[in-house]
Amino acid sequence: MKHLSDIEIIDSVLQGNANDYSLLINRYKHKAFSLLKRMLKNEMDAEEVLQDCFVKAFFALKSFKREAKYSTWFYRIVFNSAVTKLSGKKRKIEQEMLSIDNEDNPLTLSVPEKEFSQEKNELLNLAIQELPENYSVVITLFYLESMSCEEISKIINTSVNNVKVLLHRSRAALKEVISQKHLERELL
Amino acid sequence: MKHLTNDELNRSVDNELSQQEKIVVEQHLSECSFCSDELKSFKSLNSLLLEQHEEKAPEGIENLIMKKIAKKMRSDKSQKTFFRFIVSLFSLGIAAIIGFVGYRASKTIFQVSVNSEIAEWFNQTSAQMKAIISLAFGEKTLRSFEVTMLLFFILSIYFLVEKYKAIRH
Numbered sequence: 547m548k549h550l551s552d553i554e555i556i557d558s559v560l561q562g563n564a565n566d567y568s569l570l571i572n573r574y575k576h577k578a579f580s581l582l583k584r585m586l587k588n589e590m591d592a593e594e595v596l597q598d599c600f601v602k603a604f605f606a607l608k609s610f611k612r613e614a615k616y617s618t619w620f621y622r623i624v625f626n627s628a629v630t631k632l633s634g635k636k637r638k639i640e641q642e643m644l645s646i647d648n649e650d651n652p653l654t655l656s657v658p659e660k661e662f663s664q665e666k667n668e669l670l671n672l673a674i675q676e677l678p679e680n681y682s683v684v685i686t687l688f689y690l691e692s693m694s695c696e697e698i699s700k701i702i703n704t705s706v707n708n709v710k711v712l713l714h715r716s717r718a719a720l721k722e723v724i725s726q727k728h729l730e731r732e733l734l
Numbered sequence: 735m736k737h738l739t740n741d742e743l744n745r746s747v748d749n750e751l752s753q754q755e756k757i758v759v760e761q762h763l764s765e766c767s768f769c770s771d772e773l774k775s776f777k778s779l780n781s782l783l784l785e786q787h788e789e790k791a792p793e794g795i796e797n798l799i800m801k802k803i804a805k806k807m808r809s810d811k812s813q814k815t816f817f818r819f820i821v822s823l824f825s826l827g828i829a830a831i832i833g834f835v836g837y838r839a840s841k842t843i844f845q846v847s848v849n850s851e852i853a854e855w856f857n858q859t860s861a862q863m864k865a866i867i868s869l870a871f872g873e874k875t876l877r878s879f880e881v882t883m884l885l886f887f888i889l890s891i892y893f894l895v896e897k898y899k900a901i902r903h
Contacts, residue, residue, distance in 0.1 A: 564803065571796040579791035593792050600799045601806060667787050689783040714744035721779055734778045 552616035556607055564604075571600055574617070577691055578624050584682040585628040586635075587675050595631050599624045614700060621691070622701045625683060632679060669729055676723045681716030688713055738762055738769045747776050822892070829888045 550558075550569065558566040578599065582592035603623050610619055674682050683702060687693045693701075695709040702709070724733050738746075738759060745751050746759055763770050867875060 564807075565800070567803070568796050568800055571799055575791040575795055576788045579795075580789040583789055593795065596791065596795065597799050597802060601802050604803050605806070666782070670782060670786055671789065685783065690786060690788055710750075714741055717744055717747075717776065717779060717783075718740040720783075721775060724779070730775070733782055734775045 553612065556610065556616065559604075559607060567600075567604055570616075574620060575600075578621070580690055581621070581624060581683065581686045582628055584671070584674050584677075584686050585625075585679050586631060591631060591635075595624075595627050599627050602627070615697070617691070618693075618697050618700050621687065621693075622703075625701050628679070666733060669732055673720060673723045673727065673729065673733070676727075677716060677719055680712060681719055684709060684712045685716045685720065737766065738772070743769070743773050743776050746773060747780050826889065826892060829892065 552570065552573070555566050555569050575596065579592055579596050582595050583589060586592050586595065599620075603620055606623070610616065674685060677685070680702070684698060687698045687701065688695070695706045695713070698709045699706045724730055742751070742755070742759060745755075751759060763773060
């Protein structure tokens with residue numbers, strides 16, 4: 547079967563073959579899901595936002611200017627949606643904390659212990675999820691999506707130099723998390 | 735001894751150091767085991783990150799997304815149709831009012847300018863039509879007939895314009 551490029555699929559969808567959009571979904575679902583899970587640190591939220599992103603991208607296909615790659619354009623939607631979801635979640639947590647304070651309850655938060663897995667990949671994912679969102683985004687886009695600093699700068703709307711700085715800082719932070727969790731022997 | 739910064743170590747991993755910086759860093763690494771170890775762990779972290787696998791999206795998510803898209807398309811279409819219906823009704827009402835006022839005004843103008851050939855034809859035709867309709871259906875029906883004809887005229891113009899727009903689109 548012929549491998550269609552992103553642009554060929556988009557053209558086909560815009561010509562009325564809406565079902566061809568599933569080809570684009572299959573092409574990007576895993577990578578976009580990885581990014582969302584690392585940003586949102588929650589599988590259910592990641593799944594919900596992933597669905598919304600693909601729906602949003604479908605109805606915005608007409609406005610996609612072919613100056614940039616489809617992947618860059620799509621990841622920008624994914625990134626912005628995750629940021630919106632995160633700000634909503636933060637607001638909700640703040641409200642919940644406020645209501646707890648008002649009830650004058652002693653605050654005892656129990657952090658569930660994370661399931662230990664022998665697989666390096668899962669350990670690494672857990673470590674990445676400990677990073678602040680902007681670090682995990684840069685790490686994921688650079689390593690998992692193999693994007694250049696220039697492409698990442700377009701997605702997160704910052705300068706190329708800033709992306710490089712973020713990349714260096716996120717690697718240092720990840721190393722710190724790995725050492726805090728005593729995972730050097732397993733991972734490094 | 736001053737150790738290498740994280741930035742220097744990272745840039746070393748990415749091969750972003752200038753020739754001069756490279757010499758200084760290499761010199762330091764040969765003397766400092768702490769920084770050598772640090773660089774080693776940054777390098778292994780880099781390889782680890784390059785080897786990582788993507789996470790699998792939930793099974794059947796594409797079907798869920800396609801269903802959501804189909805649902806949204808249907809709801810958008812029905813909303814559009816409803817909106818067009820409301821706009822059509824509104825414009826028809828406005829057009830009918832303007833048309834009727836224009837029609838009455840033109841009648842008055844034609845009656846005043848008796849010399850005009852068109853006015854004569856208009857008045858004659860109008861009088862003949864009036865006579866036929868009032869004979870057949872009575873005086874009251876005549877007024878309703880005038881209004882109905884006017885509305886049909888406006889309606890046909892409206893549909894013609896809409897059809898033209900649709901063809902152009």
